[in-house]
Amino acid sequence: MATETDSGTETERGTPTERGTGTRILDHERKEWLLGRGLYVVAGALLVFLWIPLAVMIVLSFTVNASTFFPFRGVTLAHYGATFADEALMRSLWHSVQVATIAASIATLLGVLASFALARFAFPLKEAYRTFGILPMVIPGVVLGIALLIYFRTLLPQLFGITIVPGFWTVVLTHSVYGLPFVLLIVTSRLYTFDESLEEAARDLGADPLTVFRDVTLPIVAPAIGAGFLFAWIRSFEDFIRAFFVRGTMDVLTTSMFSMIKYGTAPKMNAISSFIVLVIAVVLAVAMNVGNVSGMVAGTEGEEE
Amino acid sequence: MATETSERGRSARERFVGAFASRANRLGITAGPALVWLFLLLLTPLTFMVAVSFTSVDTFTYQIIWEPTLANYDQLFAGEGPFWQTAFFQSLALSYFIAAVTTVLCLVLAFPLAYLLARRGGTTFKVVIFLVLLPFFTMYLVRAYSWYLMFGPSGVLNSTLMRIGITDGPLGIFNYGVPAIIVGLTHAYFPYMLLSLYASLDGLDFSLTEAARDLGASRAETLRDVILPLVLPGIISGSLFVFVPALGAFITPRFLGQGKVLMIGQLIESRINSLYAIGYGSAASMFIVASIVVAFALAFRYVSIEDLGGV
Secondary structure: OOOOOOOOOOOOOOOOOHHHHHHHHHHHHHHHHHHHHHHHHHHHHHHHHHHHHHHHHHHOEOOOOOOOOOOOOOOOOHHHHHHHHHHHHHHHHHHHHHHHHHHHHHHHHHHHHHHHHHHHHHOOHHHHHHHHHHHHHHOOOHHHHHHHHHHHHHHHHHHOOOOOOOOOHHHHHHHHHHHHHHHHHHHHHHHOOOOHHHHHHHHOOOOOHHHHHHHHHHHHHHHHHHHHHHHHHHHHHHHHHHHHHHHHOOHHHHHHHHHHHHOHHHHHHHHHHHHHHHHHHHHHHHHHHHHHHHHHHHOOOOOOO | HHHHHHHHHHHHHHHHHHOOOOOOHHHHEEEEEHHHHHHHHHHHHHHHHHHHHHEEEEEOOOOOOOOOHHHHHHHHHHHOOOOOHHHHHHHHHHHHHHHHHHHHHHHHHHHHHHHHHHHOHHHHHHHHHHHHHHHHHOOOHHHHHHHHHHOOOOOOOHHHHHHHHOOOOOOHHHOHHHHHHHHHHHHHHHHHHHHHHHHHHOOOOHHHHHHHHHOOOOOHHHHHHHHHHHHHHHHHHHHHHHHHHHHOHHHHHHHHOOOOOOOOHHHHHHHHHHHOOOOHHHHHHHHHHHHHHHHHHOOOOOOOOOHHHHH
């Protein structure tokens, strides 16, 4: 941090030797201008870094030769046709949608209730409860996946005589736990900023608790609940490692894609991936215009394997 | 009939409201379900995983033999030579190295952009945040795969360079291996760092930096003495959310390492999936869990749990 800057652009410009004498060589305004420019250059370079691999993949999804540009052999939509005609792949996509929806619903229900407990009540071991609720997000996928695999495959049958064959429902259960922290973080942060006197006012005016909840509390918390659901859904949809361990023989989209990369079927992989980028772009653009997505996101840094 | 139904409806409603009458009931209904869920699907499996790491598995029936043994831990560090030459130790050390470099890289890259976002509002902000969030929301697997296309001896980077005539043969730096993994992980976790830093910088009162400058502090001094201490929680929580998942990464090293690099996540996965060596896998996982506990314990000296959520 020895270089001159007020902005953390130390990687961008300004050499140590300019300090001290630099202020006299470069006049103040010129320096401000350069710093401002520098910041934009860095930002631009980063956006290129974030986008270039995705852009390359999208372009390759339309080219005949699907893994590299050269030698260029022309443009085609055939990869998309083959992808959407691939029944096994479409089935795993449908599994992913179902798993994500059920798991996110469970996570949202439990998470919203737990958020009210955290925001509205003082109880013993409250901080432990909160930490416990955030834990699934922090535990690496490999660890959670293996722990649950052992649990479902070995411990439940061997010790408790309960048999749950790894498959659809084990993935749902796993993802419902994984999604919980995202709901919890978003909804509690919303409840903390919630002015409870609104509820009191409604009660004073004669509304019963259920009416207060429906007409006052819910509308204010609803965007956060929606965002929490969306996060839990996306996390489940894109999770590979947890599903990989507990899926049994069922394929979800990520496990299908994993085998596609492993066995080198780039054309379909490019097409389905580009399609997902497009869908997410549309959903995100809509969500950003409807609600404060960036504010929500800033409150839920999570982990991904 | 109609009145009777509405009577019944009302009583159901009253019963529902009545269930929330006492404080204990309200607490039970709100806190209870998640607690049960977390107990059954998180605490119990993880506790058993710890237990399993101290047991052995019957090689024929795959049943766990519940007799305490240190054999799994012994196996992690036992080999031909000293313990630092075992596959496990080397892969653990390599994972630490890769995760640490990724964290530093994310921090250095994300800071300028987070600063820009915090200082500029309006359209610039919206467009930039959209361009950052879109890759962030795009499936992790897809992003790892997109780098898989870029790297490699005949990947996009090498083939393009050769085509343009800058190099004659494939460059080693663009081959699969540690540099490729670091790039892939930086790309994957960069948004976590950015959003953590942004949340911190956005709450920063920039009149403080102006005051510091007015009082004669240089830019570097302002950064060091004013900005950095105030955004420290963001830096720490961002680092945590990059370092921890990078340590346990599986997909990125699997595809961008192409067998040349064995990170801890892959090592565990291969033992479990090919040998069902759950004792070995559990014991190895304990080292990831322990590292994470240490990382969080260190972080909590500077930040609270609320800071981690950015609340």
